[in-house]
Amino acid sequence: MKIFITGTDTDAGKTYCTAALLQGLQQRQLKALGLKPFAAGVNADGQNTDALALQSATDLPLTYQQVNPVCLVDPIAPHIAAARQGLTLTFSQLTDAVRAVEHYQTDFTLVEGAGGWMLPMTDDDYLSDWVAELGWPVILVVGMKLGCLNHALLTVQALQHAGVPLVGWIANCIDPDMLSANENIASLQQRIPAPCLAVLPFAAEGVASAMQLQLADAVINSVIHRR
Template sequence: MGKKFFVAGTDTEIGKTTIACGLLEKANQLRLRTLALKPVAAGAERTAEGARNDDALALMQSASIELSYEQVNPVLFAPPIAPHIAAQQAGKRLTVSQLAGYCRGTLMTPSDFALVEGAGGWRVPLSGRETLAGLAVELQLPVILVIGMKLGCLNHALLTAEAIRRDGLPLVGWVANRVDPDMSCFDENVETLKQFLPAPCLGVVPHLPGASPAALAEHLDISPLGY
């Protein structure tokens, strides 16, 4: 069985899915068998096949192993809000063990490079008691951190790395994703992250709105992950 990773972000709307698709494409180029899961998603559109989430569909398109939508995204809420609030509104209870069960079954599919993408930041609540970080812990997955490069990202990145380490998981790599094209001292901020973060940089991605996974893959490197 190949390697599996949890993709976390420093915040919401910082390009976790975009970078995950780029990483999958990079692995595809190496002829690796790839799969990706988005266990919890908030924000759905009605399609002929039923409710669908854009992030989950993008991951399905980028992975080389075909899975059903329900395998990729077992829990989907229509409103694009925090999962625990969406669950409350839908009268559902989310638990880490339930999500871990869904993921374990799908992760048994033979693959070389598998990604489980979180929702929001590391400590996004799932319920009144649990956070989504608990899923990464339950599955014992090493973490790849996507850093949305904008003002304030240094603090977000270092606090997230600290929380990951405190939860007992290894941070195995990070990607600097330039979400703010006007961010001042961009290069200096990336250098600061390289000094402070205890993991290799897997890529520095320029501001590329709407870029294809292939275009993103040019700026990414998965060799520090052992490939």
């Protein structure tokens, strides 16, 4: 089972949620790995911190290059960062990244996108086109903050238009001071035609083990239900 993880926006918490899901699946004794084929922005060692987080959360001997084969230097939109480096992003790079780890024969492969759903790759292509072409199920991470209702519902509308199955969505509470957070979550539960897989509270120390397991179970149940 391959699942694509997208978000309502940059910094919605895709990596935070993907790492939590990986760890929850592994608690269920399932074989799972996380990939971030494109990443923009590097640390002092020339590596992307989101990709490193996925590598750390994956209980398999993945190299950094396997997790993140295309690492762009500038922390900006990937197609712009790539152009600055004289590179062109292609669907074949994405497909090659997934094929390169297929020998692990995982129960779940989680492929994290960059930015939101409609991420430009070139002047003509979008990352969403590649996901739609493959027909992969999608998990939407909603960064709970002012404006998230519009972002979430527009993204769901775009997912429906693309014809990709929505496994469910995660309410990721990125703003601890958000007013009426529970009411916003309830509004999304009413309007999104897919289950809320988890509400992840703001936690500087990371997602608790019990919450990781709850998230994993919700994803497993949703996938089974869809089948």
